[in-house]
Amino acid sequence: xxxxxxxxxxxxxxxxxxxxxxxxxxxxxxxxxxxxxxxxxxxxxxxxxxxxxxxxxxxxxxxxxxxxxxxxxxxxxxxxxxxxxxxxxxxxxxxxxxxxxxxxxxxxxxxxxxxxxxxxxxxxxxxxxxxxxxxxxxxxxxxxxxxxxxxxxxxxxxxxxxxxxxxxxxxxxxxxxxxxxxxxxxxxxxxxxxxxxxxxxxxxxxxxxxxxxxxxxxxxxxxxxxxxxxxxxxxxxxxxxxxxxxxxxxxxxxxxxxxxxxxxxxxxxxxxxxxxxxxxxxxxxxxxxxxxxxxxxxxxxxxxxxxxxxxxxxxxxxxxxxxxxxxxxxxxxxxxxxxxxxxxxxxxxxxxxxxxxxxxxxxxxxxxxxxxxxxxxxxxxxxxxxxxxxxxxxxxxxxxxxxxxxxxxxxxxxxxxxxxxxxxxxxxxxxxxxxxxxxxxxxxxxxxxxxxxxxxxxxxxxxxxxxxxxxxxxxxxxxxxxxxxxxxxxxxxxxxxxxxxxxxxxxxxxxxxxxxxxxxxxxxxxxxxxxxxxxxxxxxxxxxxxxxxxxxxxxxxxxxxxxxxx
Amino acid sequence: xxxxxxxxxxxxxxxxxxxxxxxxxxxxxxxxxxxxxxxxxxxxxxxxxxxxxxxxxxxxxxxxxxxxxxxxxxxxxxxxxxxxxxxxxxxxxxxxxxxxxxxxxxxxxxxxxxxxxxxxxxxxxxxxxxxxxxxxxxxxxxxxxxxxxxxxxxxxxxxxxxxxxxxxxxxxxxxxxxxxxxxxxxxxxxxxxxxxxxxxxxxxxxxxxxxxxxxxxxxxxxxxxxxxxxxxxxxxxxxxxxxxxxxxxxxxxxxxxxxxxxxxxxxxxxxxxxxxxxxxxxxxxxxxxx
Numbered sequence: 063x064x065x066x067x068x069x070x071x072x073x074x075x076x077x078x079x080x081x082x083x084x085x086x087x088x089x090x091x092x093x094x095x096x097x098x099x100x101x102x103x104x105x106x107x108x109x110x111x112x113x114x115x116x117x118x119x120x121x122x123x124x125x126x127x128x129x130x131x132x133x134x135x136x137x138x139x140x141x142x143x144x145x146x147x148x149x150x151x152x153x154x155x156x157x158x159x160x161x162x163x164x165x166x167x168x169x170x171x172x173x174x175x176x177x178x179x180x181x182x183x184x185x186x187x188x189x190x191x192x193x194x195x196x197x198x199x200x201x202x203x204x205x206x207x208x209x210x211x212x213x214x215x216x217x218x219x220x221x222x223x224x225x226x227x228x229x230x231x232x233x234x235x236x237x238x239x240x241x242x243x244x245x246x247x248x249x250x251x252x253x254x255x256x257x258x259x260x261x262x263x264x265x266x267x268x269x270x271x272x273x274x275x276x277x278x279x280x281x282x283x284x285x286x287x288x289x290x291x292x293x294x295x296x297x298x299x300x301x302x303x304x305x306x307x308x309x310x311x312x313x314x315x316x317x318x319x320x321x322x323x324x325x326x327x328x329x330x331x332x333x334x335x336x337x338x339x340x341x342x343x344x345x346x347x348x349x350x351x352x353x354x355x356x357x358x359x360x361x362x363x364x365x366x367x368x369x370x371x372x373x374x375x376x377x378x379x380x381x382x383x384x385x386x387x388x389x390x391x392x393x394x395x396x397x398x399x400x401x402x403x404x405x406x407x408x409x410x411x412x413x414x415x416x417x418x419x420x421x422x423x424x425x426x427x428x429x430x431x432x433x434x435x436x437x438x439x440x441x442x443x444x445x446x447x448x449x450x451x452x453x454x455x456x457x458x459x460x461x462x463x464x465x466x467x468x469x470x471x472x473x474x475x476x477x478x479x480x481x482x483x484x485x486x487x488x489x490x491x492x493x494x495x496x497x498x499x500x501x502x503x504x505x506x507x508x509x510x511x512x513x514x515x516x517x518x519x520x521x522x523x524x525x526x527x528x529x530x531x532x533x534x535x536x537x538x539x540x541x542x543x544x545x546x547x548x549x550x551x552x553x554x555x556x557x558x559x560x561x562x563x564x565x566x567x568x569x570x571x572x573x574x575x576x577x578x579x580x581x582x583x584x585x586x587x588x589x590x591x592x593x594x595x596x597x598x599x600x601x602x603x604x605x606x607x608x609x610x611x612x613x614x615x616x617x618x619x620x621x622x623x624x625x626x627x628x
Numbered sequence: 629x630x631x632x633x634x635x636x637x638x639x640x641x642x643x644x645x646x647x648x649x650x651x652x653x654x655x656x657x658x659x660x661x662x663x664x665x666x667x668x669x670x671x672x673x674x675x676x677x678x679x680x681x682x683x684x685x686x687x688x689x690x691x692x693x694x695x696x697x698x699x700x701x702x703x704x705x706x707x708x709x710x711x712x713x714x715x716x717x718x719x720x721x722x723x724x725x726x727x728x729x730x731x732x733x734x735x736x737x738x739x740x741x742x743x744x745x746x747x748x749x750x751x752x753x754x755x756x757x758x759x760x761x762x763x764x765x766x767x768x769x770x771x772x773x774x775x776x777x778x779x780x781x782x783x784x785x786x787x788x789x790x791x792x793x794x795x796x797x798x799x800x801x802x803x804x805x806x807x808x809x810x811x812x813x814x815x816x817x818x819x820x821x822x823x824x825x826x827x828x829x830x831x832x833x834x835x836x837x838x839x840x841x842x843x844x845x846x847x848x849x850x851x852x853x854x855x856x857x858x859x860x861x862x863x864x865x866x867x868x869x870x871x872x873x874x875x876x877x878x879x880x881x882x883x884x885x886x887x888x889x890x891x892x893x894x895x896x897x898x899x900x901x902x903x904x905x906x907x908x909x910x911x912x913x914x915x916x917x918x
Contacts (some may be wrong), residue, residue: 101827115830123820164823177823402659 064129066190067121070366071403072421073186075224075590077113082182085415086110088422089180099172110291111335113183119163120187124194128156132195132319136486140321145307147274149201153268156198160230166205167228169388170212174220175228181418182411185359189410193370196265196285196490197317197365201272203356204598207233207279210349211298217488219298223277231276233554235349236267236299236325243269244503246281246342247291251327252483253282261297261334263305263327271497273323274308279349280332280343294339305330307472316489353452353498355417358410358454361462361494365403372396372472374483379474393471401583401599406458409575413450419443434465447518449511454577456504466491509567513555516578517574518548524581532594533587536601540580543608548587561628562620569611576604630686631783634738636749636762637670637691637706639699640850643754646666654735660815666702669750671818673811676780677748678710679818684783688712690741694722694734700834703857707829708821713854715741716834719861721873727756729876731764736865738769746788747808756835759810766808773808774801834859 067073086109087093093109095102103109131152149157160166170176192199208227214221222284227233228393242248251265251436260461261283267273278299286295299306305328336345373396376387386392423432432440466488470477477484495501511517521544529537550573554566580601586593641662643650649661661883674691681687691714693699693704697758703714717737725733738747747766759775762769778793781800792799793812803809834857838846849855862872870876897903913918 101824111830112827115826117819117824119826159820163820164825168823177827414832502644 063122064125065118065121066125066129066193067117067186069125070190071592072407073117073189073587074114075592076407077117077186078110079182079184079415079591081415082106082110082180082197085180085418086184087421089178089418091426095178113179116165116168116177116361117178117183117186117190120165120190123159123165123245124190127159128191128194128198128391129241131156132198133483133486135195135197135319136490139318140311142308142311142321142323145309147272147308147311147323149321150319152235153198153201153254155318155464156195157201157230157232160202163200165202166230167208167224170208173222174212176208176224176283181421182353182414185355185410185414187409187593188356188359189363189366190222192360193367194363195319196360196364196367196487197226197319199356199360200317200320201232204233204235204272204393206352206356207235207277207349207596209352210235210279210296210345211277211335213300214296214340214345218334219335223298223300226277233277233279234270234272234275235346235348235353236270236273236278236280238269239266240268244500245295246346248289248585249252249281249283249294249342251280251282253284253295253297253332255284261332263297263299263330263332265327265456266309267323267325267327269312270319270323270325273325274301274321278306280327281346282332283546284334284338284341288509291342292339294341294343294346295338296335296345299327299330299332302522303331305531314493316486316492316557320495331509334605350498351417354451354455354504355410355413356500357494358451358458361455361491362403362407362410363610364462364487364491364494365458365465368469368484368491369396369399369608370464371482371484371487372399372469373463374412375484376474395468395472397595397599398603399468400464401463401596401603403595404596405579405583405600406454406461408586409450409454409579410458411584412578413447413454416443416450420447434506445516449508449516449520450509450578452499452504453524453571453578455498456501456508457572457575457579459491460501461489462494484562505571508571509563512551512567512570512574513563517578518544518551521547521571521574521577521581524578524585527585527588529584529588533584533597536584536597539601539605540577540584543580544577546612547577550612553615557620559620562623565623565628566615566618567625569614573611575605580604629684629783630688631745632681632743633680633687633692634744634747635670635674635677635689635692635706635711636734636747636757636765637702638667638750638753639664639693639695639702640667640753640755641665651884652837664698664701666705667750667753667755669752669754669811669813670702670814671750672813673748673750674706674711674811675816675818676777676809676811677746680746680780680783681710681748681818690714690767692717692734692737692739692741694718694725696910697834697836697859700837700859703834704829704832705821707832708826709819710822713858715858715860717860717865718836719863719872721826721862721869722867724874724877725872726877726879727758727760728878729872729874731761731768731820732871732876733862733865734761734869735765735768737860738765745805746783746826747771747806749808749810751810751812752894760809762810768858769806769808771807772803773810774803775810777809780809784838792853829855831855832857851875900908 103112134611135150135152140147163338167176168179172178188203191202208224253261253263255261280299283293283296284295307326309326310326339365376392377385420440420443469484470488473484525541583600584597587597642665652658677689689711691703691711694717699716734916743801749762763773764899774790776792777790779791782789786805787802789802804840832855
């Protein structure tokens with residue numbers, strides 16, 4: 063029986079990162095909860111053992127049932143009737159197993175029935191679930207919304223809703239509308255306060271993942287007459303109260319087990335979460351950041367699956383008297399796939415650790431005043447998480463699409479048929495670079511860390527760690543590439559033209575992201591030989607990518623923008 | 629109505645993943661080459677017990693296993709999935725038991741537990757494939773038995789309603805309790821381990837395991853009864869030495885042969901009814917099929 067955690071040693075490698083010591087000690091408040099909860103860890107080793115054992119459960123449930131159900135779920139898909147969305151049979155079974163295994167509300171505090179897992183092992187579970195069934199990762203991963211409810215809801219709301227999530231009720235974030243996709247400032251769903259102070263919601267939401275969930279976080283216009291983001295507030299809608307129906311579900315290209323709903327709100331009772339007018343500018347931004355990390359994890363899971371499917375096929379398939387993996391063209395593709403996988407996974411967990419650290423300080427700040435040192439650390443980790451989240455999501459999702467493409471290519475003609483998993487992987491992968499902010503929007507979020515130098519200083523700190531022996535030449539090469547990158551940044555910013563910067567933004571962000579990932583894989587190789595090949599392959603790959611972008615920027619005359627319609 | 633449920637389980641070598649080195653030269657099982665697992669149909673039985681516990685709040689599930697001290701592993705495994713406690717019946721004197729001696733020993737342990745409504749177990753273990761132990765225990769305890777159970781449909785008014793999976797269909801039977809129910813592999817699969825229970829019970833240990841634990845951990849188990857896995861010996865369950873282990877086992881193994889299946893011949897048939905009919909007749913005649 064397959065176990066998607068234990069069969070993948072790179073997961074344990076990332077789980078055991080030295081920074082975990084600090085993360086776990088903060089998260090567990092120096093292991094004081096062990097006195098109150100019989101399942102709380104007593105020390106660092108105990109906590110790590112817990113994560114390991116729970117991830118083993120995740121790996122088993124995923125490696126057996128969820129992965130086995132994926133094909134049937136894809137074929138059956140979700141459906142809609144009588145105003146409700148219905149999961150495919152396999153999805154129902156998957157959810158039931160996750161509930162019984164206690165894998166819901168993993169990162170929620172114990173006092174609300176959660177496991178109090180840090181983000182890093184939780185994200186690792188998402189990585190594993192996505193490899194088993196990418197669409198199911200959405201439904202399972204929406205437990206993330208509880209994080210937002212915890213952060214911004216009041217204590218009464220927390221204690222009413224979070225335990226339900228930990229018991230296995232599902233969530234959704236109802237944000238987008240027919241005329242408000244990437245541009246959420248245009249949300250029109252109307253929130254009206256009645257005379258008794260309670261709220262009702264009226265209007266339509268579209269493209270809502272798991273829109274028939276038990277507990278919804280809803281972005282709605284509470285301030286009549288406003289037109290921008292400052293008139294929006296966040297609400298909690300409880301399905302038990304009724305008032306929301308599913309008008310239809312979308313017929314999608316992939317992730318077909320995850321119902322994408324059009325919702326009609328008719329005087330649906332809801333309660334305000336947090337402060338009025340803060341819905342978009344504060345809460346949804348936080349929600350989206352968490353969701354983006356989730357998609358980054360989903361993307362890595364897809365990359366893993368694509369690489370494994372391709373590798374297996376290349377070993378089995380014989381042509382010209384030998385397995386096709388023995389042909390250099392195929393071997394190179396597989397190595398590049400693995401390198402992209404390793405690189406995006408390293409970035410994912412680097413990012414997850416920073417998210418862990420700033421969130422745990424935020425949480426401690428709810429209990430007591432932080433010391434000036436803690437506040438400074440929180441600020442720094444927030445900045446790093448903010449810089450790494452859009453590239454982890456943006457570039458990770460692009461990589462999983464590339465891996466899905468190559469997975470089909472390695473399958474040759476068979477890959478174009480419906481007989482192999484690779485065609486499903488290809489369809490499932492496609493959404494990752496679109497939802498929770500397209501790659502283009504991730505670039506918008508990341509570019510200020512190019513211009514303010516967050517990435518440059520991060521690269522410098524990686525370089526300073528020192529690389530011995532056979533890794534030294536790679537490190538030297540990365541240092542040279544970093545110089546090319548910073549020179550390109552200077553060149554573009556020196557022009558002082560916003561449209562020109564926007565035009566070059568993706569190239570600059572990609573270079574930064576590639577270099578960050580290359581250093582991270584190199585750091586992995588420093589402590590774990592298993593990453594040495596990927597360190598070589600990835601640095602070769604990105605050296606040519608960086609050179610390509612540098613060449614484009616160097617030889618580009620800003621006057622040519624007109625030719626691009628800019 | 630709450631129930632006292634005993635689940636019988638066995639730790640077995642994983643014979644589903646047999647490699648070349650699964651058997652030693654003398655024909656005995658090379659246990660080192662095979663991972664020890666929770667007998668699959670016993671997990672099906674555990675799931676039925678867990679469902680009863682859900683529908684009958686306050687019920688308790690006790691796992692009972694006979695084997696080496698390391699069988700405490702499957703007790704923990706059962707506790708992770710929702711069982712309340714477990715007993716390992718272990719004793720050198722119990723070694724070498726056939727199904728008669730095993731069922732006697734387990735029946736003695738059941739009597740020692742005393743209070744029970746339902747005894748559940750897998751239909752058979754994958755190492756011996758006899759399907760005899762469950763029924764023999766029922767006989768020794770003088771209570772009814774329901775075999776090949778696929779689903780427990782209802783427990784009410786001292787009676788249990790069970791759907792059985794038979795060769796040619798299903799049959800629903802009602803039996804008075806207490807009784808023994810042996811569960812088929814076609815029954816619902818056992819639920820996964822529960823994250824919180826794993827964290828809570830991962831240090832659960834039997835006395836022989838506790839002896840090997842670091843002091844602080846052993847002290848913790850000492851202080852928490854729910855973490856203690858019981859270990860019972862033959863004398864503790866008042867077993868008659870003549871009826872247990874090798875002396876209590878009339879089954880004598882004459883010889884064990886390592887059988888290697890090889891494809892001997894293949895035959896090509898044309899796609900016509902006459903040739904196919906002829907082959908089917910031949911296969912029936914030599915008992916390959918039918």
